Amino acid sequence: MDSPQASRSGIDSLAIAPGRACAPVAGSDWQTLLGGPPLNGAELHALNQMVELRSLSAGAPVMQREQPALHLLAVLRGAVGLGQARHDQPFHLERTVRGPAWLDLSSAWLAQGFAQDARAQGEAQVLALPLAAMRALLSREAAMLDRLLVGLARTVHNLTGTAHDLMHKDAEKRLAAWLLQRADGETLLQLGERKRDIAAQLAITPETLSRMMRQLKLKGLIEVQGYAVSLLAPAALRQLAAD
Numbered sequence: 690m691d692s693p694q695a696s697r698s699g700i701d702s703l704a705i706a707p708g709r710a711c712a713p714v715a716g717s718d719w720q721t722l723l724g725g726p727p728l729n730g731a732e733l734h735a736l737n738q739m740v741e742l743r744s745l746s747a748g749a750p751v752m753q754r755e756q757p758a759l760h761l762l763a764v765l766r767g768a769v770g771l772g773q774a775r776h777d778q779p780f781h782l783e784r785t786v787r788g789p790a791w792l793d794l795s796s797a798w799l800a801q802g803f804a805q806d807a808r809a810q811g812e813a814q815v816l817a818l819p820l821a822a823m824r825a826l827l828s829r830e831a832a833m834l835d836r837l838l839v840g841l842a843r844t845v846h847n848l849t850g851t852a853h854d855l856m857h858k859d860a861e862k863r864l865a866a867w868l869l870q871r872a873d874g875e876t877l878l879q880l881g882e883r884k885r886d887i888a889a890q891l892a893i894t895p896e897t898l899s900r901m902m903r904q905l906k907l908k909g910l911i912e913v914q915g916y917a918v919s920l921l922a923p924a925a926l927r928q929l930a931a932d
Contacts, residue, residue, distance in 0.1 A: 753806050
């Protein structure tokens with residue numbers, strides 16, 4: 690159960706881990722988050738002047754529901770799980786975000802609390818842009834507004850795709866799509882999550898996940914060795930996920 694102090698924690702009270710200097714965020718990482726043409730020197734300098742970086746250990750809270758949202762949040766390195774931290778129960782994972790990617794780009798603009806809880810899955814580095822400083826930057830650099838809208842549009846697009854898959858694809862198709870997404874073009878995938886956490890992201894039970902993995906293996910699409918999954922036929926997996 691979270692302590693009273695933990696219930697008030699999150700990105701606004703977590704400090705950068707001592708002894709670990711945080712270099713400026715690379716232009717390529719900003720490019721991934723914001724899109725558009727390469728950032729010019731003034732844009733890159735302005736963003737790195739305001740950004741706050743937090744190095745977190747496994748299980749550390751990143752944001753909590755109803756906590757005042759004062760920052761735009763992204764995971765820069767590692768993975769962060771989004772879901773619900775329920776009283777006296779294990780964290781209920783709904784989806785995993787791997788950096789560099791936005792965690793919450795909307796709550797601060799709405800002047801509301803965060804919509805989800807978030808926990809670091811393993812060591813992670815989280816990026817926070819204070820809303821007040823971001824507003825000031827947008828007033829000086831109008832092109833940054835387009836970049837921010839691209840980041841927001843990508844987030845909405847990805848969530849729409851996820852919702853579509855949950856509503857219209859069966860468990861095997863969702864698993865095939867998930868494996869391809871996680872592999873990100875590679876043919877060997879190292880699973881870092883527990884079986885129940887992967888199942889939760891796919892809206893299935895751990896037993897169903899095991900059965901679906903066996904089916905994909907019997908079809909010759911994957912091979913599993915411990916936490917390593919080899920994608921033996923990526924094209925066939927893509928076809929399965931798209932059907």
